[in-house]
Amino acid sequence: MSKEKTQFTCSDCGGISPKWLGKCPHCNAWNTLIETVPEAAAPAKNRYASLAQTTGIAILGEIEAVDMARTPTGHDELDRVLGGGMVAGGVVLIGGDPGIGKSTLLLQALDALQRAGQSTLYVTGEESSAQVALRAKRLGLDGSQVRVLAEIGLEKILATLSATRPDIAVIDSIQTVYSDQLTSAPGSVAQVRECAAHLTRAAKSSGVCMVLVGHVTKDGTLAGPRVLEHMVDTVLYFEGDTHSSFRLVRAIKNRFGAVNEIGVFAMTERGLKGVSNPSAIFLSHHAQPVPGCCVLVTLEGTRPMLVEIQALVDSGGPSPRRLSVGLDRDRLAMLLAVLHRHAGVACADQDVFVNAVGGVRITEPAADLAVLLAITSSLRGQSLPKGFFAFGEVGLAGEVRPAPRGQERLKEAAKLGFSVAVVPKANMPKNPQSKDFLGLTIHAVERVEQAMAVVHG
Numbered sequence: 129m130s131k132e133k134t135q136f137t138c139s140d141c142g143g144i145s146p147k148w149l150g151k152c153p154h155c156n157a158w159n160t161l162i163e164t165v166p167e168a169a170a171p172a173k174n175r176y177a178s179l180a181q182t183t184g185i186a187i188l189g190e191i192e193a194v195d196m197a198r199t200p201t202g203h204d205e206l207d208r209v210l211g212g213g214m215v216a217g218g219v220v221l222i223g224g225d226p227g228i229g230k231s232t233l234l235l236q237a238l239d240a241l242q243r244a245g246q247s248t249l250y251v252t253g254e255e256s257s258a259q260v261a262l263r264a265k266r267l268g269l270d271g272s273q274v275r276v277l278a279e280i281g282l283e284k285i286l287a288t289l290s291a292t293r294p295d296i297a298v299i300d301s302i303q304t305v306y307s308d309q310l311t312s313a314p315g316s317v318a319q320v321r322e323c324a325a326h327l328t329r330a331a332k333s334s335g336v337c338m339v340l341v342g343h344v345t346k347d348g349t350l351a352g353p354r355v356l357e358h359m360v361d362t363v364l365y366f367e368g369d370t371h372s373s374f375r376l377v378r379a380i381k382n383r384f385g386a387v388n389e390i391g392v393f394a395m396t397e398r399g400l401k402g403v404s405n406p407s408a409i410f411l412s413h414h415a416q417p418v419p420g421c422c423v424l425v426t427l428e429g430t431r432p433m434l435v436e437i438q439a440l441v442d443s444g445g446p447s448p449r450r451l452s453v454g455l456d457r458d459r460l461a462m463l464l465a466v467l468h469r470h471a472g473v474a475c476a477d478q479d480v481f482v483n484a485v486g487g488v489r490i491t492e493p494a495a496d497l498a499v500l501l502a503i504t505s506s507l508r509g510q511s512l513p514k515g516f517f518a519f520g521e522v523g524l525a526g527e528v529r530p531a532p533r534g535q536e537r538l539k540e541a542a543k544l545g546f547s548v549a550v551v552p553k554a555n556m557p558k559n560p561q562s563k564d565f566l567g568l569t570i571h572a573v574e575r576v577e578q579a580m581a582v583v584h585g
Contacts, residue, residue: 136161137317140354164312196384199295199337202240205393205402206233208431209364209377211385214241214296214337218384219328221302221357222377223342223350224366229375230341232267233366233393233400234298235260239269241296249294253280253304267399280314282307282323286330294336299327301341303351315343320352328359357381369487374409375400376488379429389429407434407544410486416514420506423517423546424498425537426490432533432540434517436485437495439502444479454484455495463522467500470526471577475507494531496522497550500576501583510584515547518579520555526576530554535564542568550579 136145139162143154151158198213207213210220224230238248252260257278264272275292279285282305289297299305305323306314313319324340331338340360343351350356350363357363363381368374377391392406403409411423411434420439425432437455452460460482467473482499484490497520505512519537521529531537534555541549542565549570556572557565573579 133166134163135166137164138162139317139352142317142321142353142355162317164316164318198384199241199246200244201237202244203233203237203391203400203402204404205391206237206377208429209379209385209389209391210362211379211382211389215361215384216295216335216337217332218337218362219331219360220337220339220362220364221342221350221360222339222364222366223344225344228366228368229393229395229400230366231255231300232263233377234300234339234341235264235269235274236267236399238274238296238298239264239272242272242274246295247293249275249277249289249292249297251277251279251285251288251297251299253278253299254301280304280306282326286326289330289334289336293334296337296339297331298339299341301343302327302356303343315351317353321355324352324356324359367487367489372487374403374486386429390431406431407540410435410484410488412436412438412485417511417516419509419511420502422498422502422505422512423541424490424495425517425519425541426492426495427531427533427537432537434541434544434546435488435490437498437502438483438485439499439506440479440481441475441503441507442479442481444477448475448477449479449481451480452482454487454489455482455499456491459493459496460499462524463496463500464503466522466524466526466576467503470575471500471504471580473504473507473580475503478507492531493521493529494519496520497528497552497576497579501550501579504580504584508584512583513548515545516550516583517541517546517548518550520550520552520573520579522576528552528573528575528579538568538570539564542566550582 136148138152138154139160140157141155143152145161148161152160196215198215200207200213222230238250242248257276260276277288302320302324303315306319307322310318310322327338345351361383365378365380367376367378373395375393379387379389392403393400394403422437424435424437426435450461464475498518501518519531523529530552535557547567550573553572553574560570571582
């Protein structure tokens with residue numbers, strides 16, 4: 129028998145190559161070509177029959193800009209990440225580690241939407257209807273009227289969506305759905321791309337708000353072709369340690385709201401509950417100030433949030449270690465060089481460990497000043513004053529640069545009872561005596577050595 133002909137498809141861009149290559153010739157990504165069986169070309173008429181109707185050419189200035197109506201999900205933290213709620217015809221892709229709570233949160237949201245009068249449909253490809261009912265009972269969703277469909281065939285799912293016309297539909301998960309028109313197995317690059325494209329077209333043409341649940345790879349990115357994220361309107365990532373009760377939902381892409389917005393949830397026996405004051409979980413409650421701890425006011429989307437930065441400096445061996453959890457390790461090495469050159473604090477022969485409390489990941493450079501103050505505090509064994517916080521970006525020349533929306537950061541810290549701040553001079557309020565900054569002593573600095581002098585004299 130002749131060997132069945134195969135081709136190699138890129139898992140990132142979907143490009144096709146007749147033979148295996150180390151680097152994709154289309155997007156130059158390494159080790160992304162996967163062997164697949166070529167699909168029989170479908171007639172063009174049938175292949176694109178589900179595309180939405182196109183409109184004629186229009187002048188941009190004459191098009192009426194109408195705000196999208198949003199439907200609240202009943203969970204304030206989820207609505208915050210979505211930009212206010214679900215949008216008719218919008219497609220949301222949510223990914224996260226196994227067991228982190230994706231299905232739990234979506235089932236809770238569907239139940240709240242159904243009780244608010246919305247028509248809902250939960251399509252499960254990984255569990256049976258009985259398993260979904262068992263989870264609903266465990267979450268306390270007694271008497272829920274959410275419609276459940278246990279199906280993985282794309283054609284049957286589309287037929288059900290057309291017949292029932294729900295307002296919100298959840299597909300759990302997109303990797304289990306397959307189309308009869310393709311011969312490859314469910315979860316393959318071709319199946320995920322085609323099924324997601326058909327479901328997206330169905331959502332746009334019918335006005336159904338579609339939520340797709342996606343698996344993630346071992347490095348934390350969404351499995352399947354990268355084009356999957358380009359198809360949808362919103363991409364959400366579920367983050368957090370499965371050993372911790374707290375979960376973060378972060379918006380990576382949102383055509384209807386702000387990106388990098390986060391929602392904070394706590395996993396309880398009755399499912400996920402929103403945390404209205406997330407700063408409380410990212411701060412350690414010490415009876416007395418301890419060396420190596422500095423509070424940072426970071427910005428996640430539109431929300432200022434207080435996070436504690438902890439540093440431990442200890443005598444190292446011939447090869448000192450630099451380890452950071454929740455912060456960029458390369459930036460830590462750069463900050464240690466700045467600290468040595470411009471503030472005269474040497475850590476070349478010391479092990480340096482830095483951690484952001486609560487499992488949060490901080491990517492903004494405004495954390496630089498708090499990291500340096502925490503490292504110096506641990507090295508010298510001197511604790512920072514009670515009620516102290518700091519923020520500001522540090523440059524290679526030793527200057528302290530302003531952070532965006534500094535006034536909001538200061539107001540948030542003052543509201544939570546903090547009393548001493550070290551901030552960039554450009555973030556100094558014009559009227560520090562106003563009621564918004566009541567009880568707050570603000571030290572404005574321009575250079576790293578000035579910040580060290582304010583704290584350690």
